[in-house]
Amino acid sequence: MKLLHTADWHLGKIVHNVHMTEDQRSMLEQFVNIVEEEQPDAIIIAGDLYDRSIPPKQAVELLNDTLTTLINDFNIPVLAISGNHDSPDRLQFGAELFKRQGLFLDSKLKKDREPVTLHDSYGPVHFHLIPYVEPAEVAYVFEDPSIKSHQEAAVKLIEDIQERFSMDERHIWIGHAFLAGGMESESEERLSMIGGSPYIDAHLFKDFTYVALGHLHQPQRVTKETIRYSGSLLKYSFSEANHKKSVTAIEMEESGVSSIEKVALQPERDFEIVEGYFEDLLQGEATNQPTNYLHVRLLDDGQLIDPMGKLRKVYPNILYLERKRIHSSTRLDQLEKVKQRQKRSHEELFASFYEDIKGTEISEYRNQIVKEAIQTIKDKERGK
Amino acid sequence: MKLLHTADWHLGKIVHNVHMTEDQRSMLEQFVNIVEEEQPDAIIIAGDLYDRSIPPKQAVELLNDTLTTLINDFNIPVLAISGNHDSPDRLQFGAELFKRQGLFLDSKLKKDREPVTLHDSYGPVHFHLIPYVEPAEVAYVFEDPSIKSHQEAAVKLIEDIQERFSMDERHIWIGHAFLAGGMESESEERLSMIGGSPYIDAHLFKDFTYVALGHLHQPQRVTKETIRYSGSLLKYSFSEANHKKSVTAIEMEESGVSSIEKVALQPERDFEIVEGYFEDLLQGEATNQPTNYLHVRLLDDGQLIDPMGKLRKVYPNILYLERKRIHSSTRLDQLEKVKQRQKRSHEELFASFYEDIKGTEISEYRNQIVKEAIQTIKDKERGK
Numbered sequence: 048m049k050l051l052h053t054a055d056w057h058l059g060k061i062v063h064n065v066h067m068t069e070d071q072r073s074m075l076e077q078f079v080n081i082v083e084e085e086q087p088d089a090i091i092i093a094g095d096l097y098d099r100s101i102p103p104k105q106a107v108e109l110l111n112d113t114l115t116t117l118i119n120d121f122n123i124p125v126l127a128i129s130g131n132h133d134s135p136d137r138l139q140f141g142a143e144l145f146k147r148q149g150l151f152l153d154s155k156l157k158k159d160r161e162p163v164t165l166h167d168s169y170g171p172v173h174f175h176l177i178p179y180v181e182p183a184e185v186a187y188v189f190e191d192p193s194i195k196s197h198q199e200a201a202v203k204l205i206e207d208i209q210e211r212f213s214m215d216e217r218h219i220w221i222g223h224a225f226l227a228g229g230m231e232s233e234s235e236e237r238l239s240m241i242g243g244s245p246y247i248d249a250h251l252f253k254d255f256t257y258v259a260l261g262h263l264h265q266p267q268r269v270t271k272e273t274i275r276y277s278g279s280l281l282k283y284s285f286s287e288a289n290h291k292k293s294v295t296a297i298e299m300e301e302s303g304v305s306s307i308e309k310v311a312l313q314p315e316r317d318f319e320i321v322e323g324y325f326e327d328l329l330q331g332e333a334t335n336q337p338t339n340y341l342h343v344r345l346l347d348d349g350q351l352i353d354p355m356g357k358l359r360k361v362y363p364n365i366l367y368l369e370r371k372r373i374h375s376s377t378r379l380d381q382l383e384k385v386k387q388r389q390k391r392s393h394e395e396l397f398a399s400f401y402e403d404i405k406g407t408e409i410s411e412y413r414n415q416i417v418k419e420a421i422q423t424i425k426d427k428e429r430g431k
Numbered sequence: 432m433k434l435l436h437t438a439d440w441h442l443g444k445i446v447h448n449v450h451m452t453e454d455q456r457s458m459l460e461q462f463v464n465i466v467e468e469e470q471p472d473a474i475i476i477a478g479d480l481y482d483r484s485i486p487p488k489q490a491v492e493l494l495n496d497t498l499t500t501l502i503n504d505f506n507i508p509v510l511a512i513s514g515n516h517d518s519p520d521r522l523q524f525g526a527e528l529f530k531r532q533g534l535f536l537d538s539k540l541k542k543d544r545e546p547v548t549l550h551d552s553y554g555p556v557h558f559h560l561i562p563y564v565e566p567a568e569v570a571y572v573f574e575d576p577s578i579k580s581h582q583e584a585a586v587k588l589i590e591d592i593q594e595r596f597s598m599d600e601r602h603i604w605i606g607h608a609f610l611a612g613g614m615e616s617e618s619e620e621r622l623s624m625i626g627g628s629p630y631i632d633a634h635l636f637k638d639f640t641y642v643a644l645g646h647l648h649q650p651q652r653v654t655k656e657t658i659r660y661s662g663s664l665l666k667y668s669f670s671e672a673n674h675k676k677s678v679t680a681i682e683m684e685e686s687g688v689s690s691i692e693k694v695a696l697q698p699e700r701d702f703e704i705v706e707g708y709f710e711d712l713l714q715g716e717a718t719n720q721p722t723n724y725l726h727v728r729l730l731d732d733g734q735l736i737d738p739m740g741k742l743r744k745v746y747p748n749i750l751y752l753e754r755k756r757i758h759s760s761t762r763l764d765q766l767e768k769v770k771q772r773q774k775r776s777h778e779e780l781f782a783s784f785y786e787d788i789k790g791t792e793i794s795e796y797r798n799q800i801v802k803e804a805i806q807t808i809k810d811k812e813r814g815k
Contacts, residue, residue: 104521111523111525115527118528136488137491140494141529143495144498144502144529145528
């Protein structure tokens with residue numbers, strides 16, 4: 048059995064005020080071509096189909112077009128879950144009717160959930176579709192108020208599966224979550240934080256044949272080869288500029304996964320960070336692909352007149368222009384500011400935040416309310 | 432063949448700040464019971480499934496539950512179109528996949544559209560699903576820029592059907608529009624207005640076996656028995672207080688419609704207008720059903736302290752409280768005001784409108800823009 052694993056489409060995403068819909072459409076056409084070439088037995092979309100709970104209508108149209116093609120033209124089962132960006136209620140529309148067409152769209156956690164079971168010549172493969180849910184929802188569904196963290200929620204969900212099904216057969220977990228190991232050192236540090244940790248220990252999943260994850264945008268394995276993030280469809284921020292986006296093709300045999308391959312996605316307009324002096328950049332040599340989405344870092348010191356306007360004539364899709372402040376004196380000034388800030392009281396910090404956001408000074412009346420709120424919290428912390 | 436015809440569900444409707452979702456849910460349960468009892472061969476929903484283009488998630492859930500029950504539990508084909516309140520793009524999600532399940536959900540006008548054809552022992556019945564569209568969209572689809580009015584759009588659509596299909600067979604039109612005859616005298620007057628008329632001449636539809644309409648909220652026939660509005664699911668304003676809501680059951684034989692019956696819908700909370708003196712109303716005898724949604728008209732003259740608060744203890748669902756101004760002098764004052772208003776220029780009217788809406792006087796700069804716009808329109812009207 049061959050699977051294609053993708054996630055984090057984020058349809059309807061807006062980056063620096065630019066709608067990504069056209070880029071997403073071109074990328075999904077590429078995805079459909081990959082499907083046609085690879086001829087998988089099932090397609091997994093591990094959450095964040097949309098970027099927000101009420102996506103723009105163009106995004107709705109694009110998802111509709113894509114799923115309709117996969118189901119109606121190719122007749123390949125699609126197994127999709129909602130991620131933290133999706134609205135479970137809205138994504139659930141039609142789900143019961145879609146099932147009969149081979150589109151399994153799960154956005155709500157239920158008790159006694161049945162996996163979707165597909166077969167190959169070696170026997171059944173069970174797909175467990177676990178939509179993104181808060182720990183409180185798992186606590187509610189399993190009537191177990193002791194579940195407070197994502198880790199505890201995952202323990203419960205896995206326990207439930209292992210109680211009801213024989214793990215001798217092949218089981219696939221489809222989830223949208225932070226699995227520890229995904230970000231190495233940083234993640235371990237966060238794991239040790241008491242409470243509120245978003246991380247789940249990847250070792251919990253050791254009995255699953257394959258774990259198809261969404262949430263992290265970089266394609267990567269977590270602790271072992273068969274626990275994987277497919278990564279997002281596109282780059283969605285400049286922090287992803289160095290990513291190589293792909294979908295993951297998985298081959299399974301009787302004993303489990305026999306091969307894993309990343310099939311590259313080539314964006315029409317890439318995300319790129321370029322750095323240089325204004326006059327040099329105007330020569331147009333900062334990038335091989337001037338239509339890329341650019342984050343431009345200008346090294347110039349002095350005043351420039353309308354640098355964005357001028358640069359956009361050469362690079363039409365600059366999303367962000369940054370002036371590098373390299374005076375050491377300025378840097379010291381900033382350090383000094385940070386130090387000053389650290390000395391300020393909660394009241395002062397809030398007043399400054401208020402002014403930043405609202406553009407006017409906080410009134411005495413409101414300041415009083417803030418003071419009292421802070422006092423209440425401090426009292427509580429001291430156990431009064 | 433037996434049909435059930437309903438329309439104007441307006442799921443997600445808010446009336447005087449009250450969400451109607453629970454009333455709608457109870458009404459749709461009643462509707463599902465009617466379906467179970469009547470066992471129709473098809474169900475028609477003639478537009479305005481939702482009240483707005485982005486309905487609240489509870490409305491999405493309710494529509495999903497209802498359609499899923501009709502299709503999955505009863506296996507009865509559902510033929511639905513979008514009305515002027517629905518978002519064509521959002522309602523289109525999954526439409527291609529739903530078709531195979533017997534849910535025909537049409538919200539976009541296409542060229543060479545095929546009807547949905549069902550069969551009984553007398554032969555085929557063709558259902559033409561015509562979503563609500565602006566005349567400009569019909570002009571675009573048929574590449575005929577001469578189409579400017581709803582009337583011209585309907586002429587074109589009917590022509591197109593009659594060219595491509597034999598009208599000897601039975602044809603059903605499902606539409607969401609204003610058909611003339613629906614409001615008698617008033618409508619004829621409006622029909623005579625040059626351009627921009629929303630009305631369509633009902634006689635255009637004479638060759639259709641049945642015309643299933645949505646848009647007007649009162650169940651009614653238009654010029655003939657087989658051209659009908661089913662009316663809305665619920666009362667949605669106090670102007671509908673005297674309506675009797677129903678769904679329409681239609682029996683068809685070889686030659687056409689053989690019987691039409693209105694199956695009553697009984698709301699849990701009715702809309703009612705009550706009138707009386709404050710002290711009398713407090714006795715609780717203004718209505719047999721104190722939980723009804725009430726528009727209360729108080730006849731009292733003098734000052735009353737918190738009448739809404741006090742009345743709500745007896746009638747919890749008062750939506751609107753009106754004080755009747757019965758001083759004849761006041762009435763004359765108002766008449767005088769209306770007369771004065773009629774004398775005012777367009778500029779003055781706009782300035783007053785602006786002040787009403789924005790709460791501040793219009794600036795000289797903006798007033799100038801309005802003046803110029805009005806002048807442009809006047810010039811155009813004079814054929815300059």
